Amino acid sequence: MKSDIEISQHCHMWPIEKIAKKLHLTPDQIEPYGHYKAKVSLPIKDQHTKQKLILMTAINPTPKGEGKTTVAIGLADALNQLHHNAALALREPSIGPVMGMKGGAAGGGYAQVEPMEDINLHFTGDMDALTEAHDTLSALIDAHIHHGNQLNLDPRQITWHRVLDVNDRELRNCVVGLGGRFSGVPRQDSFSITAASELMAILCLSRNLMDMKKRISKIVIGYTFDEKPVTVKDLGATGALTLLLKDAIKPNLVQTLEHTPTFIHGGPFANIAHGCNSILATKAALNTADYTVTEAGFGADLGAEKFMDIVAPRIHKTPDAVVIVASVRALKYNGGMKLADLPKENVQALLKGAANLKQHISSMKRYGKPVVVAINRFAGAPDAGTDHEVQVLKNYITKDLHTHAAVVDVWGQGGKGALDLAKIVAKDCNEQRTFHPLYNQDDDLVTKLNKIVKNCYGGKKVVLSSKAKAQLESLKQNGWDKLPVCVAKTQYSLTDDAHRLGAPKDFLIHVRALEPKLGAGFIIALTGKVLTMPGLPSHPAALNMDIDKNGKITGLF
Known part of the structure; x- marks a missing residue:
């Protein structure tokens, strides 16, 4: 089978105007970035009673990930094959994982969003704008201290640290301001990855430009010597930071290999941030399609919980169904098998590891919404699981856990490989169930x-x-x-x-x-020991990448 990038390079993309037309967007609502990407500006409605929202999540993964984004793309394509008018709302990739180990966030195989190369690299510049805005604030803070410190900021209590959209462990702890009195005030500092920036969270949770401006003004940058909080508003930097993000706040429109409209916007990690794409992207999909498939980062214990308890109240819409992606390989891994042994059949390890899936199903059902399990088959992969293991897993889910399940192969077949899943999800979305929040907003x-x-x-x-x-x-x-x-x-x-x-x-x-x-x-x-600045592995993916004199990229997955 071809690699992801080989499939991508041989696909036929529609002009972005044609994708926008599928959503009934007018020409003045899109700002093309070349032929196949666009920024979108449209009024956002809060009433989504008829539109269906599907949340894609997963179990705790192997280091390779479990194909959650790929399954989300395949499900949306399958819904469109069933004539349901579906769109996607996904997160933007970070250069850190792209150049590191986990890979990009454009799906894989025959379930990808295009143009994959652009999306996984600089895309429309949102990540660059967020990085520059964040570090502009850092520079303004240090300049303020250097030029007299009228706000009485305690340099030891600056809580606003720098960011970079690269996995660079060397920057987790550093000292800035060295070089004499003309080079600033020495103090300890650190870098996080851009995905962990509060500006990333703000962009993803803002309803519009002025809401983003209001939120930026509230950022706490540190404390005074007498323990009083100091904000961006106090520093006078609200306007400057907002204008740096004036274009980044607009959702990006692209397409899948099967021409499903896809809004890709915002990229917070779910292990160190809230892990969901922007509410503007989700609302844009809800406003223009009958079914919206959105994804929350990592497992249901991370991104899905945060979607339910942080994001859903802000979009005034709870999921109509939740899909949990599981794989034989990840469940055997959770059952104690070593990564190198995962290609071997081991039903005992599979059922032992299935306790992890059981916990995720239980936690999602706690919210009161229908839950479906997508068993991701990973076509052709040596650790995809035998037919017997897949059947044992499906029987366990349906008979022991009393939960709907479908086997999917979207990597190998695109939307066709998720038709069974799409039929189950579409039916479950029509169930009228009451949402039960995990906690009350006024709980301590x-x-x-x-x-x-x-x-x-x-x-x-x-x-x-x-x-x-x-x-x-x-x-x-x-x-x-x-x-x-x-x-x-x-x-x-x-x-x-x-x-x-x-x-x-x-x-x-x-x-x-x-x-x-x-x-x-x-x-x-x-x-625990979670870090907000990842590091690169011993053999980063970047070492496999190249570009020739004709601009053809190789090694990008």
Whole structure:
């Protein structure tokens, strides 16, 4: 079978104006970026009673990932094959994973969004704009301190750190301002990846340009020597940061290999941020299609929980169905098998690892919406699972877990490989079920965290470090302790330990820090050893990439 990029390079894309016409967008509502990409400007409605929203999530993955984006693309294509008028709303890739190990975010095989090369590289410049706006604020903060510090900022309590859209472990901790008094005030600093920037969260949660401006003004950049919070508004930088993002806030329109309209916008990681594409992209799809398929990053314990508890209240729409992507290989991995042994048939390990799937199904059903499992077959992959393993898994899901399931092969067949899934999902979307939030908005922070740990992870409770306890008191004093919570946690485990696979019970989640993100409107709870700046593996994907004199790219998946 051809590689992803070979399939992409031989596809026939429609002009973006033709894709826009499928959505009944007028010429003045799109701003073409070349022939096959466009920014979209359209009024956003909040009433979506007839439109169906499908949330795609997954189990805890292997390091390769479980094909959640690929299945989302295949499902949307399949819905269109069934004449249901579907669109996609997905996140933008980050250069970090593209050049690292996990890969891009444009799907794979015959379930891709196009132009794949552009989407996985600089696309329409949103990531660059976010990085520049974020680091402009860092520069303004240091310039303010250097030129007299009228706001009385304590350099030891600057909470706004720099970002870069590259996996660079060397920048996790650094010292800035060295070189003498003309080079600034020395202080300790750090870099996160752009996907972890609060500006990324703000862009993804803003309703329009002025809402984004209001949110940016609320960003806490640090504290004074007498412990008073200082915001972007206090610094006077709100307007400058907003204008740097004036184009980035507009959703991007592209297409799948099967010409399904796709809005790709915003790229927060779900393990260190809230992990969902922009509400503007989701609303754009809801406003122009009958079925919208959207994806939340990593497993149901991360992106899906955050979609339900942080995003859904802001779009005034809860999912009509939830699809959990599972694979034989990931369940055997969660059942204790080593990565090298996954091609071997092992039903015992499969059923042991299926406890992980059971927990994710339970956590999603807790919200009251229909749940369907997509068993991703990974056509042709040596660790895709035998026919017997796939049948055992499907029987376990349907008979023991009383949940609908369908085997999918969208990587090898595109939308055709998800027709069974599409039929189940379309039917489930018509069920009238009441949404049950995981926690009340007026619950205190620890109560919210404990409800997430117990109901979503299957754990016992949270334990706060001494630093987190002190930060909690500060949050209470400032009246911020009732905000929603966004948990930063490893994606490989239900616990905060990446090596505890499967479905442990009665474990503790260790919160080492609590960070207020007032612009985003939530509190980040950093758990375990999760890092906001990833590092590159021993053999990064970047080393396999090349371009020839004709501009033809190779090695990009």
